[in-house]
Amino acid sequence: MSKPTYVLVPGAWHSPEIYKYVVDSLAKHGYPTISLALPSVGATPALYDFSEDVTAIRSCLAELVSQDKDVILVVHSYAGLPGGEATKDLGKKEREAQSLKGGIIRYVVINGFIVPAGFQPAPRGDFSTMPEWMKYDPEVSKYPCNSSLPHPVPAVN
Template structure:
C-alpha cells in the first residue's frame, strides 16, 4: 500500500514557503506533500471572500483522491475553517461507499480553527472578534500584521533574526475571508488530530482548547487524539523534525 500524501494548508498572511522546513523533513522520510498557495493571502486585488481558497483546496484534494491516493490534510490556524469546509464527500468512507478508491483518511489541525457548520469569524463589514494586532483597512479590503507584532502572533519561540526573515514573506490578508461562513465540518466525518502549542499566545492556547472541548461535546465528532507541544504558533518552523515525525505517526493511524 502506498504512503498517504500530505496536503499542507497555510494560515492567514502566509505563503506555502512557511512549510519548507517541514517539507524537507517529510521528503527525508519519503513522504510526498503538496502545499497550495491559498488566494485569500496576498491576492491583488484581495479576494472578496474565501470561496477561492475553498475551491483550490477542494480541487487539490480531489485531483489526488481521483488518482486513488489516500490524503492527510494538515491545517494551520485560519485554514482550519476553509479546509474543514472544503472536503465534503472526499473522505475515505464516503468514496468507498461509492466503490471509489482514495480519500481523505485523516485531518491534522495545528492550532487551527476547528469549528462547526455555520461558523463565521466576524459579521460582514466589521472587525468584530479580531485581535488588536490585526490591522484592518476596510477601504483596501485587507488585514495586515505590523512587524513589531509578528513574533508575538506567529513565532514566539524563534530568534529575532529568523523572525525578521520570515516577516518578509508575510502577505496582506483578505478582509472578506473573515466574513465567510463554514458549510461543512470535516472533523465530524474524518479521523482528526488536534495539536495545541503551549508556547503560543495564552489567549490562542485557551481558544484552541475551547474549540476542541466544544467539538468533542457536540453531537458527533471523530477527534481521536489531542497533542500538546511546547512550541509557539508555528511548530513546523521551530520544530520541523518533531512536526514531521508527529504527522507521520498520526498518518499511520489512518491507513
C-alpha cells in the same frame, strides 16, 4: 501499499515555504507532499470571502483522491476554515461507501479553527455576525502583541 500524500496549507499571511522543513523531512521518508498557496494571501484587492480558498484546497484534494490516493490534510490557523469546508464528501469512509478508492484519512489542525459545516466567516469588514467570543477590535489589534512599543491596553496578570 503506497504512502499517503500530505497536503500542507498555511494560514493567512504565510506562503507555502513556511512548510519547507516539514516537506524536506517527509520527503526523506518517502512521503509525497504538496504545499498549497491560498489565493487570499496577498490578494489585491482583498477577496470578499473564503470561497476561493475553499476552491483551491478542494481542487487539490479532489485531484488526489480521484487518482485513488490517500491524503493527510494539514492546515494551520485560518486555513482550518476553508480547509474544513473543502473536505466535504472526500473522506476515505465516504468514498468507500460509494465503492471509490482514495480519500482523506487524516485532518490535522495546527493552532487553527474547527468550525461546523457551512460556517462562513464574516464578509469583509462586517463583524456583526461573528460570535461574541470572536469579536474583532481594530483599535487593540493594530498593536503588535510582542513589542517594546507602548501599548494602551494594560497587561493582564
